[in-house]
Amino acid sequence: MPPSTEAVARVGVLAPSGMLGAGFDPETIERGLALDPDVIAIDGGSTDSGPHYLGAAVAKTTAAAVRRDLRILIKAAATADIPLIVGSCGTSGTDSGVDWVAGIAEQIMAEEGLDLKIARIYSEQEAAFLKEELDAGRVHPLAPHGPLQPETLESCTHIVGMMGHEPFVEAIRAGAQVILAGRATDTALAAAVPMMLGMPGGPAWHAAKVVECGGQCTTDPRAGGVFATIDHNGFVIEPLAAANACTPLSVAAHMLYETANPYRMREPAGTLDVSDATYTALDERRVRVEGSRFEPAEQHTIKLEGAQVTGYETVSFTGIRDPYITANIDRWAALLRLIVTDRVGQTLGLTDDEYGLDIRLYGHNAILEDIDPDSTPPREVGVMLVVNAPSQATATAIAKVANPLMLHLPLPEMEYLPSFAFATSPAETPRGAAYEFVLNHVVDVDSATSMFRTEYSREVSRA
Amino acid sequence: MPEHSNHPPTLGDYAIEVRSKNAGPFWVTMETFMKDSAAYAIAADESFLNEAVVADLYRVDAAQVQIFRIPALNVVKISFPRPVTQASLRDRDIHAGQHHVPLAALRVPEPATAEPVERDN
Numbered sequence: 001m002p003p004s005t006e007a008v009a010r011v012g013v014l015a016p017s018g019m020l021g022a023g024f025d026p027e028t029i030e031r032g033l034a035l036d037p038d039v040i041a042i043d044g045g046s047t048d049s050g051p052h053y054l055g056a057a058v059a060k061t062t063a064a065a066v067r068r069d070l071r072i073l074i075k076a077a078a079t080a081d082i083p084l085i086v087g088s089c090g091t092s093g094t095d096s097g098v099d100w101v102a103g104i105a106e107q108i109m110a111e112e113g114l115d116l117k118i119a120r121i122y123s124e125q126e127a128a129f130l131k132e133e134l135d136a137g138r139v140h141p142l143a144p145h146g147p148l149q150p151e152t153l154e155s156c157t158h159i160v161g162m163m164g165h166e167p168f169v170e171a172i173r174a175g176a177q178v179i180l181a182g183r184a185t186d187t188a189l190a191a192a193v194p195m196m197l198g199m200p201g202g203p204a205w206h207a208a209k210v211v212e213c214g215g216q217c218t219t220d221p222r223a224g225g226v227f228a229t230i231d232h233n234g235f236v237i238e239p240l241a242a243a244n245a246c247t248p249l250s251v252a253a254h255m256l257y258e259t260a261n262p263y264r265m266r267e268p269a270g271t272l273d274v275s276d277a278t279y280t281a282l283d284e285r286r287v288r289v290e291g292s293r294f295e296p297a298e299q300h301t302i303k304l305e306g307a308q309v310t311g312y313e314t315v316s317f318t319g320i321r322d323p324y325i326t327a328n329i330d331r332w333a334a335l336l337r338l339i340v341t342d343r344v345g346q347t348l349g350l351t352d353d354e355y356g357l358d359i360r361l362y363g364h365n366a367i368l369e370d371i372d373p374d375s376t377p378p379r380e381v382g383v384m385l386v387v388n389a390p391s392q393a394t395a396t397a398i399a400k401v402a403n404p405l406m407l408h409l410p411l412p413e414m415e416y417l418p419s420f421a422f423a424t425s426p427a428e429t430p431r432g433a434a435y436e437f438v439l440n441h442v443v444d445v446d447s448a449t450s451m452f453r454t455e456y457s458r459e460v461s462r463a
Numbered sequence: 464m465p466e467h468s469n470h471p472p473t474l475g476d477y478a479i480e481v482r483s484k485n486a487g488p489f490w491v492t493m494e495t496f497m498k499d500s501a502a503y504a505i506a507a508d509e510s511f512l513n514e515a516v517v518a519d520l521y522r523v524d525a526a527q528v529q530i531f532r533i534p535a536l537n538v539v540k541i542s543f544p545r546p547v548t549q550a551s552l553r554d555r556d557i558h559a560g561q562h563h564v565p566l567a568a569l570r571v572p573e574p575a576t577a578e579p580v581e582r583d584n
């Protein structure tokens with residue numbers, strides 16, 4: 001049974017964890033079901049681990065981990081007769097990511113003797129469609145980006161649009177019980193059922209933001225997910241694990257996490273503003289939040305994400321313990337770059353603008369480079385060479401040209417030939433295609449659902 | 464003065480935690496969770512920590528630095544566009560999870576009005 005769409009007094013959202021496949025204690029789900037949820041909502045992805053997952057359309061999580069979590073959640077949703085929503089399937093929310101999770105879900109249902117209706121909501125976008133929108137002046141940059149060039153759209157291997165809550169609501173109203181979505185805002189998954197059941201936008205979106213990383217808003221983020229109860233004036237947040245706690249500080253501080261602006265957050269349909277939100281402890285583990293507002297936008301917008309191939313990479317890694325060289329490591333690294341560049345020209349006929357080299361000195365300043373506040377000489381240095389070239393063969397060839405230097409390069413004044421400590425044999429590791437996110441733009445839309453396509457596992461009756 | 468060190472105190476000495484993270488692929492954000500309101504007053508002092516200081520620490524454009532001072536949480540939050548595109552050849556911190564260190568190491572001018580947090584190390 002799809003949930004009633006009549007106005008209700010409160011809506012419960014069970015958020016099992018920050019990401020499908022991250023794992024959780026099944027007992028926390030049992031506790032969540034006892035709190036009478038109206039939906040189970042969990043995120044399947046993020047851009048946080050980099051553009052590879054969108055560019056190559058592969059998941060960060062392994063299938064076994066997704067299967068384990070999904071089995072528990074599908075059974076819980078079936079038992080409670082409530083919808084299960086998974087957003088950003090397959091890490092990046094590509095169409096193949098949705099199909100990947102759907103395949104796992106179908107296998108689980110066959111094994112468990114369940115027959116829930118699945119909705120697949122696809123979010124991949126065609127460059128040709130977006131070029132038309134761009135020509136029509138309906139694509140706008142977000143800071144710090146400038147206007148979009150049509151060639152950039154063409155260069156992407158995959159482009160997704162981030163859906164709001166509306167496609168989820170449409171699928172649930174159509175009777176779907178397991179909703180597997182492409183790219184969606186992290187908050188849309190948890191806000192969908194509260195919005196559908198008539199909760200105000202302020203509490204619905206603020207609660208959704210608080211639960212989007214599971215236990216991150218609790219005093220012990222490793223202890224599992226959280227439960228939000230949204231009503232017409234605010235919401236109550238509590239952890240699923242009995243021993244865990246939400247405090248006014250832990251809940252308020254979560255608005256800081258991975259947000260550039262801690263007070264205002266844009267969604268496709270408008271902006272959540274928590275400037276005047278109040279956080280009150282109900283007891284030692286539950287917090288009530290009131291005063292959040294949602295300002296509907298004049299123009300509904302869909303944010304785009306796209307990744308392009310920047311080349312092919314090969315990595316090589318050697319270690320230096322020789323105290324004379326570690327004491328002069330910046331000079332040594334500059335010499336390495338100079339000689340590698342020269343040798344690559346001699347042997348491969350490539351000039352230094354035809355490929356990229358990054359020499360990272362781990363143990364010295366690899367992470368922060370020239371903004372590192374500490375200039376203490378290192379005891380040992382890991383030298384990582386990263387090569388980016390137009391083909392994998394070229395990238396590996398350049399790394400192989402560098403190999404004898406990463407084994408033996410002395411400083412000019414040294415009277416002996418050092419030998420360094422390669423970490424592996426062979427020293428070179430081809431990494432495949434390298435990607436970059438190149439879109440940070442939104443599309444003006446007249447309909448919140450028009451850029452997304454929903455397919456159902458079988459004929460469903462309209463509610 | 465902190466007895467465990469002989470260097471001038473840093474912002475991190477007055478904080479429970481200083482952390483950094485991506486805020487989407489194109490922004491980095493960092494927070495100083497100060498230990499109390501006196502420590503917060505140090506971090507929130509605009510003559511000590513401002514857009515120009517952050518721009519200098521991170522070699523970014525001061526005009527694009529955003530600072531949020533949040534007394535209710537004893538937090539100062541700083542956001543700016545990522546100077547290096549995430550996962551590009553020059554990116555050495557994919558999640559931007561280690562970029563709080565220059566901020567934490569910022570020297571606090573004396574006299575300080577709060578006691579630094581006691582630390583094991």
